Amino acid sequence: xxxxxxxxxxxxxxxxxxxxxxxxxxxxxxxxxxxxxxxxxxxxxxxxxxxxxxxxxxxxxxxxxxxxxxxxxxxxxxxxxxxxxxxxxxxxxxxxxxxxxxxxxxxxxxxxxxxxxxxxxxxxxxxxxxxxxxxxxxxxxxxxxxxxxxxxxxxxxxxxxxxxxxxxxxxxxxxxxxxxxxxxxxxxxxxxxxxxxxxxxxxxxxxxxxxxxxxxxxxxxxxxxxxxxxxxxxxxxxxxxxxxxxxxxxxxxxxxxxxxxxxxxxxxxxxxxxxxxxxxxxxxxxxxxxxxxxxxxxxxxxxxxxxxxxxxxxxxxxxxxxxxxxxxxxxxxxxxxxxxxxxxxxxxxxxxxxxxxxxxxxxxxxxxxxxxxxxxxxxxxxxxxxxxxxxxxxxxxxxxxxxxxxxxxxxxxxxxxxxxxxxxxxxxxxxxxxxxxxxxxxxxxxxxxxxxxxxxxxxxxxxxxxxxxxxx
Ligand code: C2O
Ligand code: CU
Numbered sequence: 001x002x003x004x005x006x007x008x009x010x011x012x013x014x015x016x017x018x019x020x021x022x023x024x025x026x027x028x029x030x031x032x033x034x035x036x037x038x039x040x041x042x043x044x045x046x047x048x049x050x051x052x053x054x055x056x057x058x059x060x061x062x063x064x065x066x067x068x069x070x071x072x073x074x075x076x077x078x079x080x081x082x083x084x085x086x087x088x089x090x091x092x093x094x095x096x097x098x099x100x101x102x103x104x105x106x107x108x109x110x111x112x113x114x115x116x117x118x119x120x121x122x123x124x125x126x127x128x129x130x131x132x133x134x135x136x137x138x139x140x141x142x143x144x145x146x147x148x149x150x151x152x153x154x155x156x157x158x159x160x161x162x163x164x165x166x167x168x169x170x171x172x173x174x175x176x177x178x179x180x181x182x183x184x185x186x187x188x189x190x191x192x193x194x195x196x197x198x199x200x201x202x203x204x205x206x207x208x209x210x211x212x213x214x215x216x217x218x219x220x221x222x223x224x225x226x227x228x229x230x231x232x233x234x235x236x237x238x239x240x241x242x243x244x245x246x247x248x249x250x251x252x253x254x255x256x257x258x259x260x261x262x263x264x265x266x267x268x269x270x271x272x273x274x275x276x277x278x279x280x281x282x283x284x285x286x287x288x289x290x291x292x293x294x295x296x297x298x299x300x301x302x303x304x305x306x307x308x309x310x311x312x313x314x315x316x317x318x319x320x321x322x323x324x325x326x327x328x329x330x331x332x333x334x335x336x337x338x339x340x341x342x343x344x345x346x347x348x349x350x351x352x353x354x355x356x357x358x359x360x361x362x363x364x365x366x367x368x369x370x371x372x373x374x375x376x377x378x379x380x381x382x383x384x385x386x387x388x389x390x391x392x393x394x395x396x397x398x399x400x401x402x403x404x405x406x407x408x409x410x411x412x413x414x415x416x417x418x419x420x421x422x423x424x425x426x427x428x429x430x431x432x433x434x435x436x437x438x439x440x441x442x443x444x445x446x447x448x449x450x451x452x453x454x455x456x457x458x459x460x461x462x463x464x465x466x467x468x469x470x471x472x
Pocket of ligand 2: 401402403453454455458459463
């Protein structure tokens with residue numbers, strides 16, 4: 001393990017600025033995050049600049065001119081609203097990744113809404129049923145806008161406070177920047193046809209290896225969100241005392257110890273999240289480093305430093321996270337469907353409307369290349385009855401990994417033809433090369449739900465479709 005990337009300690013003030021808006025910032029004591037019965041966070045998607053690597057990176061996309069998209073906090077079972085204004089020159093649409101919203105709030109262009117044009121706005125409203133760590137990103141011009149910065153963490157607070165002292169969200173992603181901190185090509189055809197195009201700079205909350213503080217001996221909830229368009233993380237925290245308590249927004253029935261080494265790291269593919277319960281070191285100034293395996297030496301993502309006198313907390317003082325209200329599929333009577341993910345003959349992508357195209361097809365679902373994030377003019381991959389239990393076999397015919405994401409519904413992986421599965425509720429499952437995964441779910445949310453690879457270059461070059469759940 002190497003420590004070659006120096007960690008920078010950020011002050012609370014800088015942290016607040018970096019996170020966008022006071023009450024929405026990561027790292028605030030929970031007492032400051034209490035919410036009224038309805039919460040509202042309006043967002044204006046706009047051009048931005050920020051010193052990602054030192055020099056100011058221009059041409060970014062955020063919800064403020066000089067800060068990353070904020071951590072949006074809302075409460076489980078309480079109404080949330082957001083007016084999303086678009087001041088970019090391109091169209092956009094907002095998707096709330098992992099949240100089981102009504103179909104019209106899902107932000108998928110042409111499938112659930114008309115894209116938001118320049119100068120236009122769209123009102124989103126939903127009541128989150130599930131507490132946990134989720135995220136948000138555009139679903140139109142997705143490749144450009146995500147690569148330029150527009151990805152943010154969304155936190156749904158449990159109805160009952162689990163008892164942490166500190167809550168820090170890390171938005172993990174890369175940027176493709178040159179030595180002067182300016183964007184280079186956001187993707188390459190070579191990458192799109194293979195594992196995706198990787199960034200040149202790894203960041204957490206738009207900074208390289210930022211530092212955060214938490215009370216010595218205190219209980220920290222660390223929320224990790226992989227919002228990169230390509231990178232699969234493998235997270236470990238050497239010396240950390242604590243457990244992984246939730247994955248992909250859903251509490252684990254059996255939490256497990258925080259991985260200490262690169263080989264056992266928690267795999268977080270694009271779209272996935274992990275919640276860690278950590279007891280901070282007892283003595284002031286001691287620190288923990290959040291690391292990821294990477295090609296070559298492991299890399300530092302962020303540093304957590306103990307501050308102040310020992311608060312003497314104990315992990316057993318935490319209230320276990322209550323399970324989210326997810327319907328249990330009836331496996332004996334489940335309908336079985338297979339989806340095959342593979343290559344496609346290289347061709348021209350069908351017209352993708354106003355949401356951008358990469359200009360090629362490389363990928364397919366059920367041997368058909370689908371048009372990007374818009375799915376305009378196509379039919380569903382499969383149609384289900386409301387309330388039907390299903391087992392979907394996701395079969396990867398390619399030698400590449402694909403994080404497969406399903407909107408609007410929550411599933412669990414129940415079997416793999418290659419490995420032991422640590423099964424939990426999720427919205428995104430990483431399909432290994434040539435792997436078949438069986439996922440089980442209840443089709444309990446009516447609508448047309450996008451179903452695609454979360455390596456955005458794959459999504460935009462054919463690996464994207466939708467399933468339909470009939471209303472009643
Ligand atoms: Cu996180 Cu269809 O996306
Ligand atoms: Cu893929």
